[in-house]
Structures are given as C-alpha cells and as structure tokens.
Amino acid sequence: MTSLMKHLALAAVVAAAPLMAATTASAEGEKYILVSHAPDSDSWWNTIKNGLALAGKQMDVQVEYRNPPTGDLADMARIIEQAAASHPTGIITTLADYDVLSGPIRNAVDSGIDVVIINSGTPQQARDLGALMYVGQPEYDAGLAAGQRAKADGVKSFLCVNHYISSPSSTERCQGFADGLGVELGNQMIDSGQDPSEIKNKVLAYLSANPDTDAVLTLGPTSADPTIQALEENGMAGDIYFGTFDLGEEIVKAIKAGIINWGIDQQPFLQAYLPVVVMTNYHRYGVLPGNNINSGPGFVTADGLEMVEKFAGEYR
C-alpha cells in the first residue's frame, strides 16, 4: 500500500515538475519574452531561439519565445497583448506591420514594460513607440546594397523568389534589389509559397519561361534551399548569378560549392542575444547604449567561411 502511495506521489511530482520549474524561475529573476512574426514552418528562426536561450543562460534570466503558428499578424498582436498581461520585465518583438502591432506594443510600453524592437520595422518606428532601441537590419537598404553589388557584377535582370509575400519587409528586399540594379521590379518577383517542392517547381517554370534571366535572389533558407535544387536540376547552378538573404546550412554549402555568389547575413543571433543582454544590464545597473544596433548587413562569400560553416543553422 505504501509503495503504491509512493508511486502515486512520484508520478504527481514528475507531472508537476515542468510547471513548477516555470513558476520558481520567474519568482527570483528577470523575465524576457521574445515575440516573432514567423510561422512555425520558417527554420531561420531557430538561430533566434538559440541566441535567446544562450543569452538567458549567460545572464541568468528567464526567457520565452512566442510566435503566431501560421504567421498571422493579427494573432501576433494578441500574443503581444498576452505577453504584456503576464507582466514580464521586458518584451523583445519584431515589428512586421506597424498598423497592427503599434497599439499592443504601445500599451505594453505604457504599462511599464520595456520593449526592444528587433529584425523588422525601422529605427524611427521603434522610437515612435517608445521602445528602448532597435536591433536589426534595415531591409530596403540591405536589398539596395545587394542590388548595387549585383549591378557592378553585370546583372541586368533577376528573379526574386518571395516565400513570405504577405510580409511587407520581404517585398522591400526585392524592391531594394530592383532599385539597386536600376530596373523595374515588375513581374520579376514571384509568390513561391512555403512548400519546398512548390518553390522548386515555380523557380523551374519561371526560368524555363525566361531563360535569359541574369540572377536569382532568394529571401532565406525557405526559398534558397529548393532554388539550389532547381538550379542543379536544370543545369544553371554555378552559371546563373545567385544571391540570397540570410544563411543556413544548405546555403553555406552552396556558397562553398560556388553555386551561390553571396549571402547577406543579418546575424539574427545578435537580434535575439543583444536585447536580452542590454535589457538585463539596464534593469540591473541602469546602463543603456545610446543608439540603435545594426546587426547587418554583412556579405558572406566563399572567403572565410569556416566559422560560418561550423555554426550554420545553429548560431549563424
């Protein structure tokens, strides 16, 4: 009988442990919640999660990652409201759409929660909302810089594979690239969807319909990985000019193999890691850097890939 009781007690403790852990940790330290706009299917955000977890461990604070499962920004607004209602020490959030998210973010700021804007949005918008700072890569400028670089390499036309067409910042990247080249964006941007085989087939279809396309621009691993496969399949790999935003394991391999000319690294690790460090120090000692932090853009080419290769998909 007593052994049965023991078993029951043990089972109860095991079942309750995860919940206990969550409550005891928040009782003594600071708690930061990172809210992103990324759907569950976007693997790029893994780096953000890892950066966040590492910062939480190093600074000895509690961190949480939240996102709308389908990427629906109205759902994201609810998540920010929810995060504010649970009264963390600070909220780190992306600003994918100012109209939708500005209300909830301002409410959080006004109810005494410090906010850092990361990844999307602009430094100006972050200031308007009363956020502490902005950590990220201005998207249009990054696209423009990439376009100018491609123009110098002799590119005149391109295909932009947009896998997240509902986010304005994705379109800005393509628009910036077109402006950098000095051409009209027109029909050179395709809505590829999120499914790898769908993306691959759309790229193949576009390139066979427009065989004289000079360059391909992808917006992250979600669109880059299937595009690499598509180019290998139709024999254009290594021949067509190929640039991509963001890094990932397959992208790094392709840079090394000479299929991709360059990758634009916005260093998402820093976007998750730095806000936690900055805010923890701000809340503990009252010190705060006096400006926004640009985490990118940096161009990654075949030179000096070792470090990138080692940590691709994890911290890079």
Next chain:
Amino acid sequence: MSHAHTQLPDDERIKSRSRLREALIRPELGGIVGTIVVFALFAVFAFDSGMFKSQGIMNWSQVSAQFMIIAVGACLLMIAGEFDLSVGSMIGFSGMMIAMFSVTLGWPVWLAILVTFVLALAIGALNGFIVVRTGLPSFIVTLASLFILRGFTIYFPQTIERKTIIGGVSEVAQGDWLAAVFGGKILTGLFTWLGNAGLIATFDRGLRKGQPVVDGVPMLIVWALVLVVIGHIVLTRTRFGNWIFASGGDAQAARYAGVPVNRVKISMFMFTAFCATVFATCQVMEFGSAGADRGLLKEFEAIIAVVIGGALLTGGYGSVIGAALGALIFGVVQQGLFFAGVESSLFRVFLGVILLCAVILNTYVRRLITGER
C-alpha cells in the same frame, strides 16, 4: 388547451423523464462541463500569471469572442448538414476588400463595409447554390473557394498597390458611424471609474498615465454575444430553426415534409459568410490594416469550437450555446497555455491533447445522458 392536455391519460408512446434528466439532456452540457474543468485547471496553474487580471481577461475574452463569431455561423451550417472551409479565406478576402475600397479607392468607410457585406453574402450564396445544384459535398466546393478567395486576396493588393498589407484604415475610419459599430468600445466610463477606484490596472507612464489599460469592452465581444443570442433563439424558438435541424438530419425526409431544404442551406452558407465578414470587419477596424495572410486556418478553428460544443459533424444535432462554450474553451486554452508558461514548441501538442480530451469528454457526457449508442 393546456388544461385539456393534463387530463389526458398517459400516452404509452411518450416515455416519461424526470425534470432533472430533462434539464440535463442538452447538447451544450458537455461544453458546460468542459468550461468548468478548463477554468479550474488554469485557476490552479496560471492564477498568478496575470491571466485573471483585467488585461489577461480581456486578452482571452477577445480571442474567444473571435472564435465565437465564426463558430455561430459554422454551427448553424453544420446542423444544417454542410461545411464551409472557406471561412478563413473569406476573413482575409473581406478584410482586404474593406481596406481596398476605403483606402485605395477612397470610398467612405461605411460604404466600403456595406459593399463588402453584400459581396460576401453573394459569395456565400454562390457556395450554397453550387452545393445544392450539383449535389457535390460542400467540403469540396468550399475547399475550392478557400483557394480562390485566398488567391484574390493576395492578387488584388499585389497588382494594385504592390504590397500585401493595406494600412491606413484607422485614419480614414475616424468618425465613421459604421466603423464605430465594429471597431469601437462600450462601457468606457465604467472602466475609467474602475481604474480611478484602483480596481483594475492603469498605465504607469506615457501620455495615458493613470488611464486604465483595459478601457472598455470592444464591439468584437458585443457582436459575438449578439450573434450567439440571435443564433440560439432562431435555432430553438422558430420554425426556421426546426427547418435547419430537419435539413441536416435527413434532407429527403425534410423535403417530403415541405421544408425548403435548398433555401435553408443556401441561407446558412450566406450566414457563415456574414459571420466571417463580421470577424474581418472588427479585425480591420481594430488593427487599422488588412493583410493577405489574415484568417489562415480559421475555418478549422471554427469547426473545432463547434465540435467541442457538442454538434455532430454529420449534421442534425448541435447547439449555438454549445458552440459558444466550445469557442470559449478553445480561446481560454490557447491563451492560457501562454500564461501557464508552456514551452512554445510543445504548445501545439498541448493544444491538440486538450482539445481531444474536451471532445472525448463531451461525447462521453452526451452518450451518458441521452443513452445514445
């Protein structure tokens, strides 16, 4: 009449049941039990997290109200024996139409909203018309509209404005009478008083220092309650409600009995489209923009809420109150998991398990009381 009735001898065709049992045999009983269980659980695990303070309550109430609005439409349609998978796409489409009419074309907001409602009702009627005319499963027909509407929602703003999110609705909606019906707030005075009395949280800093964080009940919640009440009355107190049950139970038998089954089904498709558009309008007015990705997967969330609420997927059985409770359970569980600090990558696992449990509990309770096999 009733006097004569009581004097009749017991009719052997009518089984007598106790008053208590009579009161218990309702489709919404499972929903009531589920609601109590869910609230009890979160009261234990997430009580200190702010979930039951004004801001937290408003958070899950709004999410639940959103589910309720689409669940009422989905519930009545399901009782009438059909499905609508285009609800999510309809939400995205209607929102986009309102934004494009009002911002891109510069129409007054009330006109944009009215035209969008007419458009949505027409699409709902078309869905219903195709279903009753071709005899195809509504599953397939509305799956097609899911893709068609989503496609247009991306295509129109992309070709006309070169972007997929149309903002600036808040500015043009300023002072518009119909916009306030969807995006306004009521009882603001009460909340200001509560804030001043220190009963609810107020802003600590900024321009609104001292004002309550929750400053009123959004019209979204009012719409949800109104739709639930109207839906419940129509379903249980009117002849049309009986027609809905009859159409979903056995359409052919209903036709023989003189029920205009086709008309009932088409009007129910129009009603789901109406509910989706109410959802979309409230969302656009609250957030000030429409996006091509709004409403993704909402059709399934509506169906889940309805099934948790005790309706049968096969039609002919269900209740609007049950669906509303299902929406409440779904909303509270979804937001409550955040409050309880559940690891985010496990979030969907928990959601799935809890929803499955709710449906099983519900079905079990229903069988227990109705004695159905």
